[in-house]
Amino acid sequence: MSSNPSSARAASAVPDADRLVVGLNPQQREAVLHRGSPLLIVAGAGSGKTRVLTHRIAHLIATGEAWPSQILAITFTNKAANEMRERVGALLGGVAEGMWISTFHSACVRILRREIAELGYRSGFTIYDTHDSRTLLKRIIKEHHADADGLTPAAAQHRISQLKNELRDADDLARAEGAHSPADAALVDVFRDYDWALQHANALDFDDILVQTVHLLEAFPEVRRRYQRRFRHVLVDEYQDTNHAQYELIRLLATPAEEGGPAPELTVVGDSDQSIYAFRGADLRNITHFDEDFPGTRMILLEQNYRSTQRILSAANAVIGHNFDRADKNLWSALGDGDRITVYAGYSAHDEAQFVADEIRRLHREGLGWSDIAVFYRTNAQTRALEEILVRAGVPYRLIGGTRFYDRAEVKDALAYLIAVVNPADDLAVRRILNVPRRGIGPTTEQRLVTFAAREGIDLPAALVRAEEIGLGPKVTGAMTALGGALADARAALADQPLDGVVADLLDRVGLVRALRESQDPQDEARAENLDELLAQLVDYTEREADATLADFLADVQLTAAADELDAGQGAVSLMTLHTAKGLEYPAVFITGLEEGLLPHRMSLDEVGGIAEERRLFYVGITRAQRHLALSMAVSRTAYGQTNDQIPSRFLDEIPEDLLDWRQRPEEVGGVRALGRGGRWRDAEDDVRHDGRGRRALAGGARPTHADHPGRRPASGHRWANEITTADIPRGQVADLAEGDRIRHGSFGEGIVLQLTGRGAKQVATVRFDSGARKKLVVAVAPIERA
Template sequence: MPKRKTTSSKTRSSAIIQQLNSVQRAVIEAPDGPILVLAGAGSGKTKVLTHRIAYLISKRKVNPHNILAVTFTNKAANEMKSRLQDLIVKDFKALWVGTFHSICARILRRESVYIGYGHNFVIYDVDDQVKVIKNLMNNLNISQKEFSPTAIHSRISHLKTNMLSPEEFSKQAENRFDEAVSRIYGYYQGFLKSNNAMDFDDLIILPVVLFRNFPQVLERYQERFLYILVDEFQDTNRVQNELIKLLGSKHRNVFVVGDDDQSIYRWRGAELRNILNFEHEFRECQVFRLEQNYRSTKTILDAAFCVVKNNRMRKPKRLWTEREMGEKIVLMEACDEYGEALKIVEKIQYEISNYKRNFKDFAILYRTNAQSRALEDALRRHAISYVIVGGIRFYERKEVKDFLAYLKVIANPADSISLLRAISFPPRGIGEVTIHHLQQFASEKNIPLLEAMKRVDEISSIGSAMKERVRQVYEWFAKYQHLKKELGMNELSRVLNDDVGFLRMYKEEGTIEAMNRYDNIQELLAAISEFAQTRTKPTLETFLEEVSLITDIDTWDDKANAVTLMTLHSAKGLEFPVVFIAGLEDGLFPLSRNMDDPEAFEEERRLFYVGITRAKEKLYLSWAQNRRRYMDGYQNVVSQFIKEIDPELIEYEVTPQYYGRRRRPKWEEVEQEMPANEDYIQDEVRLYVGGHVRHPEFGRGVILKIEGSGLDSKITVFFDNIGQKKLLLRYAHLEIL
């Protein structure tokens, strides 16, 4: 690994304020106290954040030990660390820099005794969380056909994000679905605690509970973190905002950077009002606006402003640039999604041929993952390399999760979910009936499942031969509890692999799929080895924690020479020379489910703004007259967001047979009312609260509320995959189950 160039402290100090514009410099040199930086897209917010930290250390002589910097992705945190290491050297590692989840996990491991957890707690991923809920539904005789486990999981996560306890929610349950959630919620939390496990929501909530219940612990961290800096503040939810307020309430040196125009995570709990109301929470707050953009051409910025200025819930600001006007935005219209994909491929080939671009210069952005199929087909047919951000993550692959299950039990013997996975692969000859008896005994005695296996002789319902088999499995895991104390995590993992025989099994199987699994286990062992060699104090617990907090964008290789395909949500924070935004039709973008909710509709507009501002040099927009996700014969309407852009900024490319000739379309010629589904009109009377429906795009859900009557009524549905949404019945196209 190449060594970093060393520079004198004087040179490093001057570098902190060099190459900054006047506003950036004013931000960095601002006096102590709360600071709100409204940083527009491409305005250098990461530079401002890192240079502010460096300035505090080099000029204000603040001890790095007293600084906390929080962001949302590991990628952003690592970029921040890299930049800071270039700017400062002294006590760099004393800084706390990380994501909300990693910072909170660090606090909880230190203070676990206060909240009744062991320091070696594990973090359950979504699959494990849903498994817990399925088990609880079986135990409570709640039908998984009537209520989807994933819908219940989404609902519980939503409640936790809004800081509603099981007891509080039980008083608010309005229908059968809520009653089922209420019954499961309390047991779910109890199960997690008894297994020394947390979910992602717990990681943020429990520090808030800790600080509220133990003021002496809060005071210790308030004195530790004299300066708190938060990136992407517009993405914070209620709990994260409360955490920052608790930590910063004493010294009030809270420095937040964000852009209300890029708040796009309302669906997962982010609250726009956190950034809009920051000045009211900290009344002595200084406000700065970073409006000079260093990324995009003037045309792209003007188009972005044309769109976002229509939002009412925003702070006034407008991006500008010293860059050239640039080329016009190209709007392409196609007959269907396949024609749209072909047009995008042709434009990529054109750009490569005429401007000597590489595949990695292009990004294709879309509103929903379902749109990628036609795009992938077209790219494959034309031999264009591409990568999808948001596919199956490495650490979510079956063989990798199987291996990690063993490591999780070794790290935390109370983890029954991982234990059940481990003893099922390879099969140990312990069947479901025996597992049921063990779980029942563990529940009665209030002990972990592994402890129940140790005490199997006390369970009369298990035969003697099976007891011996169970005892052997317990002794096998007990052996690894001792090995963990003697071996480093790298050596322990290799001994485990040899013992279980992962690589041996896959090699002997010899199929293409098995060899892929073989390669993935090799890659996992290499990752463990790298972690052990590069961390100051590598432990099995910290490795498992880091793995559990990896996101889609963390695994994206931005150096690979391939076209990037991703949703608009995944694209936030990134930039590309050429950007395509596909599927700009009303009902798809903006999504139909958000067109009747003013707040949700403004978020759709912000999402389009985010997509536009990813482009550095060239922006292509596209829409299709027909798309298979709708009923046969349905005619799409171009997105109303397109019509918000100044026509002088757009070059129109339309299908000749549709418009007759190449010209600027008159939107009134193509606009039409979305037709009502006549079959659905007849079924409308059968809708009722608690009833189950299926949406063509959002999947299965349960009806929570019906407002009004007839096709003009509004219906609130809690969908399994996306949570609660309000729909206009006329356009919902729901199938009654």
């Protein structure tokens, strides 16, 4: 027994380093142990990348190669950061305290809180969310009369965000080749005034958090050197999703500020096959050219999948193999072959949804929980039919992506009060709360207050305290001074009183909760409960972070996304877009809408690399499935008030036939017949390559097929359903079909016609076959004859 129990406990706090590699496969082990050069871990879906990252961090600390405070690990979501922190903590115990494991934005906020004075800001800066930024832009656009030039707040916000993520400012925009329209010209002035207004308010928008950190490290080498000395290891997760600003941040941290100077060792984990955020500015080249950016890179492939059965992985490998801008790898599993992939072609979106509902109920009867099942789709517009049928079928479901907690008006009002306390210079926050709850401060009074503050050179809260000098009526003057006094008292109380108590007293004093409680609107009670929840969260936060300030709490709130709060345990089927599905996994997955124009989406057809990104999106969807995977489509779909014939997705053709279990093929319900090899779908769109000047060309000199020119008839002579006329219907066969007639189908056998709708080439027959199956068939093209 040790004579010094406390030292024995300290010695046992760090586990034996050798134990940290037990149970890892050879590639995972190599990734944990590698030292001495930049490391790129190409981690296939479900290959245990989080385990590798956490064990690498723990191993660095256990071997004494780095203190916890010398580790910077960056993820893209708070959920991923929390999971990584918990896992490292479980491996190391209390020794893990002090590590920087956070999102890009959270890490940058920590740096800026300490260093932003170098850039002319104060450390108590406010972070503007999307709504705040748009409100400010709306005001500036109105001041410039830029709305008359066609510039909208949403468009300006999107373009400014793009430019900032490319590390470009208003001057860069002005120098760029041309303002092609009045709106482009107006954007330059709006962009300048927007940035000026942010700085005047001592505020940053979300993009600025990254941009200003990059500027700080570029402009002040001594700051850069300080963080390079602080961090001995920088690790980045999901590197394929980084944009240009994030790439520059990592480059500045991981390369010496001067020849021979210190620099952390860089490890990145990513998978080019799962890069699906180009629309947000993600640059695939960051990972595909990593070895060029960081010479001497060691690349390790993680190909063993611990999530899915082999048939699912074989389908994923076959699909993604059609992309050429990727590291060559093939996922494999030791979990067995598993079931074949179910595929179904419905007559309509509702028919497709009925299949999904029936399969979900079957899986549930066989013992799968509702929350073990997910339905993915390319666009939110696809949910209407799914929701309707699931409700009818009694299947509990939830849509992932509703109104976020922090986007609710009453929560934003409460946060604006807190911002006004922390950062009185933030006019946007103060103006939001002037008349919430109602206290008689209308637009005219607000403008007089703003004018007074500008004339006196003071912020708005100080102007509220001096409201008697403005010359307004006694009632509104009293309301304004009371509000100003409440903000000033709260600011003073933060110096020596508990944070949660100060906030609760402030919200009570200004009457925010009371106004909701006393309202006659039944929904206001739920809104008051949301404020109670906010206060409860603040209490929890202060218990976790005893020394935290109100500014720290606000930063934590403003960096938290609703997706990070995903709760998979509510006993309901999850419905979400394929983009939302990234990073999740379910025992059973349905991917709907496998049609040209949906997946791949029509917007991708003319974009350089668009089809490749859509294929990666499909790959991500496939690899979410653990045991059961179903793919579905509709041969007709209603959009914008019109019903259109749909062509099955080219991606279906890329999955080997022996992996598929077709429950119903497109041609069996009057859809387009199969083309190409083995009677399956085939087009040449996937042979399209780009010649470097943005022009599309076909590999090998091949000529375009019907897929490149949808209006042309295929060389095979096959006719699409929408090209067939009544003249094409064989006379004397089924042209005069009537309800009650018996017919014979090539696949389903004999049955009776229950109902006929439409006429001519668009006539649809509802048939009950002797097997019990009920199908809808386009009479003109279905393989049927009279029985």
